[in-house]
Amino acid sequence: MDISELFFSSSVEDIKRGYMYDDKKEEYICLICGKVYESGVIYKEEENFYDAKKYMQVHIKNSHKSVFDYLINMSKVYTGITDMQKQFLMLYKSGRSDKEIAEKMMTSNSTVRNYRFKLKEKEKQAKVFMAIMEIINENKSNEDELIGVHKSVTMTDDRFLITEKEEKNIIKNCFDKNNHLKDFPAKEKKKVVVLKHILINFKRGEQYTEKQVNLIIKRIYDDYATIRRALIEYGFMDRKNDCSSYWVKD
Known part of the structure; x- marks a missing residue:
């Protein structure tokens, strides 16, 4: 399971913390970048020593600033939050009064109160919707489960409506026994x-030169330039200008 799937399959509590604990592997996994720290190991940061759980918290603070900062800056596709609502939430979290928020946003106190009201209603709706989906998922066949959409996607449409069974069949038909792509599908x-499957050849958090990217892709498909462009276009990877x-991409 890749980090995007792990993120969206995690509980609200785990997402709030920014990490989860895998009982089987006995390790803590960062839901933002996939960094793993093994339980029972002591980690050193400067002159301090931490157990795995505490060190994961240190990692999130050092690498991602805070879980709130990461979540609030996620694509609108996932948050459903407008730019103005985002600005309000960031100011509201900082502890500012309605008057102070109104001044910062250059709006009225009544508009700020309206933001608070609408977002509170949105929270109630989200809780009810989550309960409905949990009831549905309790009786749903795994065969009908849709694959996770990567967190960096900028829009969702029909191209992402793929079940796990369809995914397995596509990989089986598009790649040979040596994991070489037969042909890039139309x-x-x-x-x-196909792009999601190719992405497993790259490590999260690691920087690659264009030459390195080309060499990795060329082991899978001869037309590496097409695949490289598609990985960027579909939001699986990013690059400097x-x-x-x-x-x-996270």
């Missing part, structure tokens, strides 16, 4: 699955 759904560095 259908959008197949492209998404001068193409000097590539990385897997």
